[in-house]
Amino acid sequence: MLLSRVADRLYWGARYAERAQSTARIVRTYTELMVDLPVSVLTSWEPLLAVAGSGVAFDLACGGATDEASIVAYLLADTTNPGSLAASVAQARENLRTTREIVPREAWQTLNDLHHDVVANVDGGCARANRARFLNRVIGECQQLNGVLATVMLRDEAYDVWQLGEAVERADMTTRVVGVRAAALLMSHGGDDAQRAYDDVQWMSVLRSVSALQMYQRAHAGAIDARDAVEFLLLDPRFPRSVAACAQRIRHCLERLPHPARTLPAVSALDAVLRDAASHTHDGAALDGAMDDVQTGLAAVNDIVQRTFVRGDH
């Protein structure tokens, strides 16, 4: 038995916790990339905003500033940005605080610790010198949360709803990494030699954004191939952060939860757009468009979850 209201909080608790973790990953990886690239290769911090899905809101909030400090502070520390790391952790904590009778106590304590850690340290953690250490700790604490849930939480509807929220959010982030950064790299292939010389570094960074580099290298021996990398992130069912693997998890969760006949068509539609996207792995502009379609498919899943489980339209 799972109350609709509680399902809503668990679902968003999972989404925000996952968002916090993936925001930490992309900021950490992008920072490393910027350190690696020589000044001769024109680089900007703005793609980071696009990956985080915060571009327009940032422009409104920060009046068009494009410097590292403003962008990183906006993505990590700014609690007026609902997608920031600090806001995500605070909202995940609030959702867990109000479902403490459901989630394992250690899970709540882990997230509560994380929240106190972020509140105390996020401003200092924005500085380049401390950033990696701060973000590694955040990622570690998020993984501890995942570990507690994986090892001690009862496998019931509440767990499936949590997994569902996590998978939707994870697929969303991988889709944005592919849609923004991979698509941009594919499009820049007309660029000059100096830039192309750093393509490998860039592709490694794309994979690292979702912690996929090492696993990609195991799956595809040799130098990084752009198409293989995109396919790995989108379609490889063996990599748990690939969009296809997330879609598979979404399907499993919805099969076990009530009213599958009502919810599963949205997953089938998502699978279909993902299959279409597979034919655009070589063309940046088309890939960008295909990722928009995948995002629309994920939004449809989110919508049917809300309507079926939260609003109770059966």
Place this chain on the structure above:
Amino acid sequence: MVKVRAPGTHWDELVTPEGGPRPGAEALLDVLSGMTLAELTERQTLAELDIVMSGVTFTVYHDGRGIDRAWPFDIIPRVITATEWRRIEQGLVQRMRALNAFIDDLYHEQRVIADGVFPAELLEQSANFRPQCRGVRPKFGVWAHICGSDLVRDADGTVYVLEDNLRVPSGVSYVLENRAVSKRVFADLFARQSILPVDRYTDELARLLASLAPDGVRRPRVAVLTPGIHNSAYFEHSFLAQRIGAALVEGSDLVVGDDDGVYMRTIAGLERVDVIYRRVDDLFLDPEAFRADSMLGVPGLMRAWRAGRVAIANAPGAGVADDKVVYAWVPDLIRYYTGEEPLLPNVPTYRCHLPEERAYVLSHLDQLVVKPANESGGYGLLIGNRATPEQRREQAAVIEADPRNWVAQPILSLSTVPTLREHGIEPRHVDLRPFILSGATTYVTAGGLTRVALTEGSLIVNSSQGGGSKDTWIVEAP
């Protein structure tokens, strides 16, 4: 080494006037006197950290917003011998038996009024009598299933019942949390002596609630009804739901069907509820029966309860016996319903609606505590000897305008317990709230929640007004 000073004119729970340990406190004082202030403060800091990290909180209201605060806890426990506690426990059980019989009587034959023991006009003026509850027969004849009674000890060592909270008493979760922390702080002492465990409470509560289910229900579904996450006791609602394996619901999660059954809105559809442990006041329970503007309640809930389709604990209307005017009659009610003499004394209480007692109150305001009959949380109190003449004049006018709403009691000198403050250990005033569960059988917590007024000399122990808490040890003689 820290000094635990003798408390002067008050009764101290740990230290005799000569500075020696009270019975039961020997081991504790032995350990305390072997520690430096720095060591003790370090243990206090660790305990507070423990509380923050476990997320043990309560909510205070400030500028119209609820703010989550870490639960205030002082590591030095209050100690009571098991021998004394057993006497108190018997007194509480006796009291609850009488109060439940009284409530049941008021909603049926009203023999107590017919027999001239309780005045009819008090019932007519009662803010907590619910005509909607007349004729309902809750199981076992019990209405107040969960009661928190506040006890205080006067300078001569007598323990009095100060009030009975029969509506939605809170604090029991902190009894369990305080113990969890205190076991870590003084692990050595728990090993050295026999301190009665408090953890049984939630099992007893679960058993009690299940026993209230309508007849024929084999596996009762229990729900804890909370006003929501902004309520000051939300932590406790969540804690209890978790410990008893119940669903934690808000009013909007429930719906009453055409069959008068109560259902929860779940992701699979509607599911039946058999027992509701409600932490919402009567008037907000059901907008059809009580306040139409209540957003917290469930339309039709009273209908479902009256039809016997759902049990509600505490039963609606139980608060009629939780009223500072009724309080004054409790000793008579105990004699009337049990035929026994009260085992635990009441604080002498002057009832302002009686002309003679009112006259006494008005001419002795500087020696009395004046309390509104129906407020909780320490609000609206006037402590006569601390009030200005101006405040006492205002109070007198308010009493004359609405005498039924006021009672007064002598100013008790609340007992103290040594408490860790910035510069050492100082005596601070305490009360004690044990919790009593009543159903087919009765259970009393081993001890209860000791609340402490952290400000020197203050008697206000409520956490909403700067009070703290302590663990309560019921210690068996070795």
